[in-house]
Every structure is written in C-alpha cells, then in structure tokens.
Amino acid sequence: MNTTNRRNWLKSVALGGGFTLMGGLPVLLATTPSTTQAPFAKLNANENPYGPSPLVRDVLKTGMDAGCRYPFAYLKPLVKAIAEKEEVSEDCIVVTGGSTEGLKATGLVYGMGGGEIIAADPTFQALLSYAETFGAYVHRVPLDSSQTHDLEAMERRINSKTRLVFLCNPNNPTGTLLDAGKLRDFCLSVENRTLVFSDEAYYDFITEPDYPSMIELVREGRNIIVSKTFSKVFGLAGLRIGYLVARPDIALRLRERLMANTNTLAILAAEAALKDDSFYKFSLQENTRAKQYLYSEFDAMGLEYITSHTNFIFFKTGRDIRTLIPQMMEHQVQIGRPFPPLMDWARISTGTMEDMKSFASALKKVLA
Template sequence: MTTKISRRQWLIRSSAALAGTMLAGYAKAGRALAMPRYAGAPIRMMYNENPFGPSEVARQAMIAAFPEGNLYANDARRELQSLIAEQVGVPEDYVMLGCGSSEVLNIVGMQCGIDQGEVLSAYPTFEALNRYVELLGGTVRRVPLNDQMDTDFEAMRKSFTGKTKLVYICNPNNPTGVPIPDSRLRPFCEEISKKALVFVDEAYFEYVGHPDYRSMIDLVRSGHNVIVSRTASKVHGLAGLRIGFGIAHPDLLKKLIPRLTGSTNLIGVRAATASYRDAEFQQFSLRKNREGKEIVYRLLRETGHNFLESHTNFVFFQTGMPIQEFRREMRQRGLLVGRPFPPFLDWCRLSMAKPEEMHIFADAFRELVG
C-alpha cells in the first residue's frame, strides 16, 4: 500500500533488509527468467524515458526537417519559443531554449558556482545543478527530506544564510515522485525569492494529478525572482533530441543566455514544435504511464513492499535488499532499473516502460522476492 513512514522507520527497515540479504534466501543469482523476446535488448526502466515517443506527428516533422539540414535553426527556435510562450502564458522574451532542461540547470549552477555562491537543495533530488555549482567552486547545502520524505521547507529556512544565492526545488521531486502542494511551495517561493533566486524544476509537470499542485510560472509572470524549467524529454518522448526551456524574467535570461552552448539542433526543435501541438499523443503517453504505475502499485501491495505514490513517470519503492544487488538481479532477468539514491540504499526508482513490459517486471519481481 502507499505508505508514509518516518525516517526512523525506514532506517530500521533498511538495516534489516541489508542484513537479511546475507542469507541464501535472497541469493538467487543466475535464476534468470526466460524472456527470449528481450534476450538481446534489456527493458530500460532506469532513465525516466517515454517508451512510446516520439509521436508519429513529431517523427514526420523530423523527416520534413531533413531538407533544412543545411540551415541554422534560428527561425525554428523562434517558432518554438513563441509556441511555448503562448502555451504557458508569458511574453516570448521570458522563454529560453536549452539543450534539454539540463542545460538550463547547468548554466544556472555554473553562474552560481562562478560567483562562489551557496545553494540550498533538498536531498536526495536531481543533482545536475548542484554538480555544476560544486564543480565551479560554489557550495551546496543539502537539506534531508523530512519524515514523510517530502521537501523540508522549515529546515531549508533554518539553513538559509547570508551567503545563500539560490534555492533549488524539484517539483515533483526526483527520485521520490512526490509533488509539493501549492499551499506549501508558493508561500516559500514568495518569501525566499525576496532574498535569493528560486529555481523550480518542473520536468514532470505534465504527469501531476494532485489537486493542490500548481506551476510556479505565474510567480515569474508577476515579477518574483523565480526561474522555472520544463523539458520535452518526458511526456513528449524527445530525450535523445535534447530540448528544454527556462522561463524567467528577461533581465535574468540576459545574464544566462550568453552561457548557452547553442547546441539545440534543427531536427529536435522541429520535433518539439510538432509534439507540443500534439495533445492527442500527450494524453496517450499519460494514460499509458498511469496504466504502468497501477501495475506496479498492485504488485507492491501484493508483496507488501513500501512505495510512494508517484506523480511522475517512475515509482520509488523499497526493494527489501541493497539496491546494487537488486539491480544485478533485475539485469539477469533482462531489466535495467534505477541507480542508488543515498541514503535510501534499499529503494529503487523504477521508470515506467510499456504496460506489457511492466507485467514482465512484475513477474520478475515476484520470482525474486517469492
């Protein structure tokens, strides 16, 4: 069942699980399931990719763009920038295109690091921005999630210092998949943005069904010191084509845009433009993702494993063994699952594949733990 547990509880359970794996009962190496269909191509469940994308509309747009391959993508980028601005309700000069939202994260982290700034960030979370801060000489203060595995805003407030230049928030959080309700996030952003830049990473925005979830783009629109990132990598299935966006006040973007690498490509831009107009495929992706998650939820309720109800395209759950062992066992069964996320070292972030592939995972999991 969906479970809210305290840190004390998960530490106890994690320790017990880690110790238990010394027993032969968990040591089933070599007992691979027979999956001839996937014998040469393991099922990818580790990078939060869309197993269905790109859409047919986006593929046709890519094909149509090949004759333009001799041209720079300036006009195509402006068209996409205009479309995104229209869809999120901001002027065009509030939108910056990046090579995935990772580039937006990276250049903000780069700027903060160069300025020797300090960043506040939840832990664990998506670390792209934090890595750039530290690489370039800045400091990251990682604030552990609270007992409900939510972003701990009270602890963040207490950790804020005169050196803090940036607060990074991933909503929903990665790897937990838990969304931050508007009633908690908005007051925090309004308060902290008076003292530092607030970066809200909305990579999984389209997946959220929580009634109290809202984008923070309206705070950007109303002049708060906030930047929001979005990506075409998830619902749109364009992870390999690297298209993302930063949405912020033009004065901030003027400082960031010179650090862009200019690596967004014409094919990716044309595909994203078509995909953002393809509401039918977006709804298809969301529907299939919900089907996949329901398969996992039913499985974990059946086997009695703790999990967090996700508003993303992955599920974070307790495996009952060290994550590295779980990854090896799943790999032997033709399944590639998520990496470790300290301190949750017996939890797995499982990306949703196609529903029929999620049934294969369910069979493999039952075979392993049963």
C-alpha cells in the same frame, strides 16, 4: 496544451480511474508506432517508451533537409509557441539542449566563485554537481519523513551567501509533490533573500487538476526560474530540448551562459509535439495505467512505495540497491541507479505494459 486546458482535461478524464481516452484509446494504440525494443526492459531513465509521436515523426522525416542549417533561424516560432503556452512574453523563454543544459547554466551562473545553493537530498543532481565544479557549496537538506522537501529546514539554511534554492517538484527520485500552498508561500517568503529554481520536468504527470506551476510567479516578476522539458511526456529525450522560464533580465543572463543550445531537428520536433494533443493525452493515460499496475503488484508483494506524481515509482526493496541492480539485469530488467542515502529503495520508470509485467515477474524471482 496550456494549464487551463490541462486542468479541464484531467478533470474530465479522471486519471485515477478508468482508461477510456476520448475518441478511443484503442485507435491511438493502433496508430502509435511501435517502440524500438531493447533486449531488456529499459526502466532506468524515466523515458516515454511511446515517443516521439506520429506527428513528430512525420515532421522529422520531412524536415531532414533542414539538418544542414543552423538552428537559430528556426527558433523564433518555437519560442513564440512556448510563450503562448506558458502565458509569458517571449523574452522570458530560454530554449536549451534538454532541461539539463538549463540546469547546468543556472548552476554556473549562481554557483561560480563560492556561491551557496540549498537543495533537498536526495534530488536531481545536474544543477548541483555542475555548480560544485565551479566552486559552489551545496547545502543538502534531508527529505522529511514522507520523503518530501523539508521547506522549513531548507529556509533555515539561507544566509547572506545563498544565491539559489533548488526545488525539484515533483521530486526525482521520490516522485513526491509539495503542498501547493506551502510551495507558493515558501517562494514568496525567500525570494527577497535569494532566487528559487523550480525544476518541473514532471509537471505534466501531476494528477491534482489545479496544481499550479511556479511560472505563475514568473508572470508576477518574482525571483523565480522554472525549467521544463520535452524529454518526458512528449517523448523527445533523445533529441535534447527543454526550456527555462524566467523574468526577462534573469532569462538574458542565463541565455548568455548556454554551452551547446539545441539543434534544428529538435526545434522542429518540439514545435510539432506541442500541437499533438492526442499523443500528449495518450502518454498520460498509459503512464497512469502502468503505475496502477505497479501499485497493485507492490501491494501484493507487501512492498512499501510512494504514490507518484511522475512517470516513475520509488519503492522500498529492503536490500541494497547496488545488489538489486545486477540481480534484475540477470532477468533482463534495468532499473534506476542508487540514490544515497536511500540505498534500500529503488526507482522504476513506467514503460509499456509488457515492460511492467517483465519487471514484476523479475522482481518476484529476485526477492524470493
């Protein structure tokens, strides 16, 4: 679904309100394959409990013969489809083994040999920790009072050694979203001094219909890299496929530093996922329903939480997360890992409604 169609759909469906999906949510619920149930509610990794979609499953079954083939011959149709979706040329696309491989390749390119990287704290660490392995120095800038990137403080850290500013937007683990105008202004104001990386793994879950992807700056030839993934809304986390979007010269540099690439079945699955508009809408709809349920439960328990633009919610527990994790596991519920320095906060992924009810019941018992 391209940006324009996504915006129109968000407006028409009004995600913040009712849950009637065009043509009928019950129909899709009935035809969506049941998820593989763990012996507990697995709510720690921001996965889509409903994926892969029915169309993707069919493609995986019929495409199994291609499992003996190297992926390179199958890549071009997917690159073409992604380029059309993002409205860029094909040489702007770098397909990766999940967005994590793209993050790590970027950390390698721009962090090696003592390069400096600026990032919020806490945020997603894959790019940062990998860059540190190769000698980078990472300036970690605390989030502001609303648990959002402090762009002014981040800009003040830029110096002659800065090679990259990393923005995770919406941010993991807080679920917060940068003001669109401030984000664009920031990227334009710093791109002549350093490169900006916009991690948009959760972009599809943003509920503001006209919120821009920073791919619009890639189209303008700016010093911007954007990462996206098929792991979240498309439900392909286990197949490991994502992509980077960047100016052709930057994309080439990153493509040459990939370590693993993806696999043939993941490529076929991703191509099918882009065509399965019904499942895309269904995933967003169910994610909103789960979040609304959690908000009501947190309100009833008097717990502070951050309204989320992702498929997880960050909430304040008032107790050390290292204690809460095993306590919740005693009730068969797995929640997110620690995110220092916010040690009395917890990240809970959205799941099925059964998962959400199990989580709420367990949390009430633990906090009691």
